[in-house]
Amino acid sequence: MNRRHLIALLIGGSAAGGAVRLARAAAPGEIEIQASKFDFTPDIVKVKRGETITLVLTSIDRIHGFKMPDFGIRTDIIPDEERRVTLTPDRAGSFVFFCDVFCGDGHEEMSGTLVVDG
Amino acid sequence: MQHTDRRDFLKLAGLAGVTFTAGLFPGLKASAQMAGDFHFVQISDTHWGYKGPANPDAEHTLEKAIATVNGLSNKPDFIVFTGDLTHTTEDGAERRARMKRFKEIVSALNVKDVRFMPGEHDAALDKGVAFKEFFGATHYTFDHKGVHFVALDNVSDPGAKLGDEQLAWLAADLKQRKPDDRIVVLTHRPLFDLVPSWDWTTADGAKAIDLLMPYTNVVVFYGHIHQEHHHMTGHIAHHAAKSLIFPQAAPGTQPRRPPPLPFDASLKPLGTRDVAMSSTVTMTELPVTKG
Numbered sequence: 001m002n003r004r005h006l007i008a009l010l011i012g013g014s015a016a017g018g019a020v021r022l023a024r025a026a027a028p029g030e031i032e033i034q035a036s037k038f039d040f041t042p043d044i045v046k047v048k049r050g051e052t053i054t055l056v057l058t059s060i061d062r063i064h065g066f067k068m069p070d071f072g073i074r075t076d077i078i079p080d081e082e083r084r085v086t087l088t089p090d091r092a093g094s095f096v097f098f099c100d101v102f103c104g105d106g107h108e109e110m111s112g113t114l115v116v117d118g
Numbered sequence: 119m120q121h122t123d124r125r126d127f128l129k130l131a132g133l134a135g136v137t138f139t140a141g142l143f144p145g146l147k148a149s150a151q152m153a154g155d156f157h158f159v160q161i162s163d164t165h166w167g168y169k170g171p172a173n174p175d176a177e178h179t180l181e182k183a184i185a186t187v188n189g190l191s192n193k194p195d196f197i198v199f200t201g202d203l204t205h206t207t208e209d210g211a212e213r214r215a216r217m218k219r220f221k222e223i224v225s226a227l228n229v230k231d232v233r234f235m236p237g238e239h240d241a242a243l244d245k246g247v248a249f250k251e252f253f254g255a256t257h258y259t260f261d262h263k264g265v266h267f268v269a270l271d272n273v274s275d276p277g278a279k280l281g282d283e284q285l286a287w288l289a290a291d292l293k294q295r296k297p298d299d300r301i302v303v304l305t306h307r308p309l310f311d312l313v314p315s316w317d318w319t320t321a322d323g324a325k326a327i328d329l330l331m332p333y334t335n336v337v338v339f340y341g342h343i344h345q346e347h348h349h350m351t352g353h354i355a356h357h358a359a360k361s362l363i364f365p366q367a368a369p370g371t372q373p374r375r376p377p378p379l380p381f382d383a384s385l386k387p388l389g390t391r392d393v394a395m396s397s398t399v400t401m402t403e404l405p406v407t408k409g
Contacts, residue, residue: 063276076277094373098375100277101277102242108375
């Protein structure tokens with residue numbers, strides 16, 4: 001299994017009833033997350049503690065937000081643009097991310113979880 | 119910013135002269151009625167236009183609450199709606215239709231001094247354009263019997279910001295106040311970080327609290343979280359109101375913000391609030407219906 005495949009497999013899993021989807025293969029260390037009304041795909045992202053990752057954020061419909069308060073991360077996600085956020089989780093656990101740009105009826109449920117193992 | 123749990127809040131609140139009154143109905147307790155130089159009613163999160171299992175009674179709940187408020191034996195001086203008057207829709211025509219119908223329904227209130235504020239469901243998708251057409255400015259001040267009221271808009275910006283312009287406006291307004299003036303701040307979202315992972319906060323709310331901190335008699339009333347909640351940031355009390363559509367889970371009880379709580383046919387998790395003001399602030403939670 002090469003690293004591209006490993007990263008693809010690291011994305012997914014299921015917790016709290018979240019959708020399980022595999023993202024397409026990304027460059028090493030990159031995890032693609034697509035925003036659309038009113039979901040993140042994938043909405044469960046699994047990584048290892050101490051591993052440096054880059055979240056590649058895109059939107060297919062309108063401006064969304066991406067906020068992960070536990071790591072002090074927030075950015076707008078604008079259609080036809082890639083927003084890249086690099087982080088190295090220094091602690092294990094489950095950390096919520098969500099859309100913080102009001103996007104319609106369903107906005108309140110638009111969230112996901114970064115699961116850091118180890 | 120100092121955060122305080124409920125026990126500390128009650129201690130601080132007692133020192134600050136803030137008291138709670140049990141929400142018995144019909145009729146406010148005589149002591150509550152006489153406690154204030156005046157009283158007003160806060161109504162929040164009516165979400166007119168919502169259709170869903172969280173409130174199968176949605177078409178009638180607002181009218182029931184209006185009947186209850188109209189039945190108060192001691193009529194309030196004014197009524198304030200702290201946002202989410204309507205449930206969101208991406209259709210601008212439908213948004214205006216909901217606002218028009220909402221306005222028609224609340225015209226049945228027998229108190230004619232009614233103040234409106236937007237919530238994100240009213241204003242975030244069009245930056246408050248439709249709201250202003252129907253209800254006027256999204257942030258403003260007014261004075262009533264020696265109390266200075268400041269209505270802040272933390273929802274027209276879809277990123278839940280007050281923004282530098284409004285903060286400068288607030289700073290200029292506060293400069294005209296004396297340090298011990300009684301100031302009531304009205305907002306939709308909490309100004310403080312109630313649950314950041316549920317987005318129950320205002321992106322730049324801490325800046326507003328910093329501006330308010332030099333003033334010794336400040337109290338904040340807000341909505342958004344669909345439940346009674348009390349919190350202190352330093353000496354400033356923040357009181358969240360129940361909604362008239364559906365209750366939300368208690369703050370932070372799950373990692374991800376859960377959907378609305380299941381419908382309770384008794385409508386007990388819903389309600390409005392009477393606020394009596396004198397040297398103290400006395401809150402009485404009012405049920406949707408008298409029965």
